[in-house]
Amino acid sequence: MTADPWSRSRVAGWVVAGAIGAIAAAALTSATNLGPAAVVVPATAAVAVAIVFVRHPAAGIGAFLLVVLIVHTLEYWLGADLRFFDEISVALLVLLSAAKSWRRLVQLRPGWKEAALVVALAVGVVSSLVSAVPAETWMPALALLVKGFAFFYAVSWLRLGLPEIGGVGAVLLAAAAVILALGFAEFLNPVLFQQAAGLPPFHEVRGGIAVVKSVFVHPALFGWFTAYASLFLYARFIVLREWWALVAGLMLSIGTLLSGRRRPVIGVLAALSAGVLWIWRRRSTPKAVRLLAPLALGMLVIGIVTSPALSDFYAGTVGEYLGRGDLENILSPHPDEAVIAGSHPRMALYVGSLAVARDFFPLGAGLGRFGSYMSQAHYSPIYDRYGLDAVFGLGPDHPEAISDTFWPMALGELGPLGVLGLAVFLGILLLRLWQVARDMTSLQMRAFALGGLFVFIEGLVGSLTAATYVAPPIAYYVFAAAGAVMAAARLAGPEPGNSISPDRSHGLVEVDQWSPTSEASQQGGITNDAGQVQWPKP
Helix, strand or coil: CCCCHHHHHHHHHHHHHHHHHHHHHHHHHHHHCCCCHHHHHHHHHHHHHHHHHHHCHHHHHHHHHHHHHCHHHHHHHHCCCCCCHHHHHHHHHHHHHHHHCHHHHCCCCCCHHHHHHHHHHHHHHHHHHHCCCCHHHHHHHHHHHHHHHHHHHHHHCCCCCHHHHHHHHHHHHHHHHHHHHHHHHHHHCHHHHHHHHCCCCCCCEECCEECCCCCCCCHHHHHHHHHHHHHHHHHHHHHHCCHHHHHHHHHHHHHHHHCCCHHHHHHHHHHHHHHHHHHHCCCCHHHHHHHHHHHHHHHHHHHHHHHHHHHHHHHCHHHHHHCCCCHHHHHCCCCCHHHHCCCCHHHHHHHHHHHHHHHCCCCCCCCCCCCCHHHHHCCCCHHHHCCHHHCCCCCCCCCCCCCCCCHHHHHHHHHHHHHHHHHHHHHHHHHHHHHHHHHCCCHHHHHHHHHHHHHHHHHHHHCCCCCCCCCCCHHHHHHHHHHHHHHHHHHHCCCECECCCCCHHHCEECCCCCCCCCHHHHCCCEECCCCCEECCCC
């Protein structure tokens, strides 16, 4: 599958125009004080994105991703309230995507993946009713849980080919390059950069290195986004052997290290480990070694250069998480706040979720009751019951760490049954991504599918210590990549996991090999001078 530069540039132009339009709409509405700012300002920005989506669906998705990436920075720059931008945008995009794809949707048959997700959500509703959770708590909590999964389907329903994916991807990679360059500038002179960029003062040192956050309000977003972009570049190098992609990916990985966050570093290593397995199943050992050697060498050089400063920081991870407080006391019939108080908040949430799941078996304590944003906004009595309110970051005065994890939230609010449903959904989706990356015949699309697989694995790793699937913008980026891979697979063939054949309505399709006995020739395809299969128009 090939895409002419004009088609890709046109999509990229609409992405940029949509993002600029949304930002301008938010700034104008905020300045004119029209109606309640908490609703009107994000709604006008969301409508601007929706207008672009109506004209170019992929560009609308890209514009949304670009704005939601820096929405907190925009709030600081514009003095605008954009808290609900993502919720309003996702609601509009889901409705518009369903309207555009309704003919296809009526033919789709839900599978085990959808059944598992429905079970998890139904458990959440039932457990909330059984536990008498107030409607003003559990209904918003349900919406916050659903929005990422709904966005996945909104993207997967679209008709996405190389022009659409290439255009959106080019804009996001350009954004990553700019954000990385600004991050390096901040590293050289943090005070000057923050003053010039109009950002709040920030100073943090980890492992002897000044932490970098670039244009974001928190370094965790800088670390995650550089890791996210680097994984697509590594996938492109693995499939297409483009050296610029390897160099750019390694530069982004340096940015990930400068964020001072362990989670994205571990996620990248986990994703690339899966990539090693993926390569070895497709190539002979000598070819696989030659393919992986440059990537491994580059990662090794970065590790050696940064190890003197960061080795102690990473070595102290286990002690930081497990060497504080008496976590077992949380499971006792009468938890003692005095001995629990020194626990790491994430570990306290993990152990606390086991206690909640035990006492509210099998449905959990209900939505908005444990580990979620709503359990923080409407402070849950569950924390006091298990002594977690004494842990710094989990108490009513400082609850900022309550929504730091995903699986403790799922176990505490949905119980083992709900966790099983979510795990089955994510597991099936992971398998589908692997199959598409394995079977896609277009090399360009295979590189994108492999990148989607990488970022999904990085997201799974990140979900152990972050609210990956409910926290913006990470949830939207992970699910957008997965949804786009599924949409591309549907365009290429009927079912991911089978041998994915080309979509004849899209002209030329790249293939690894061609022979007179290949599937392409058997179906009527002919080969041009470039070694591409061209299908006769119906």
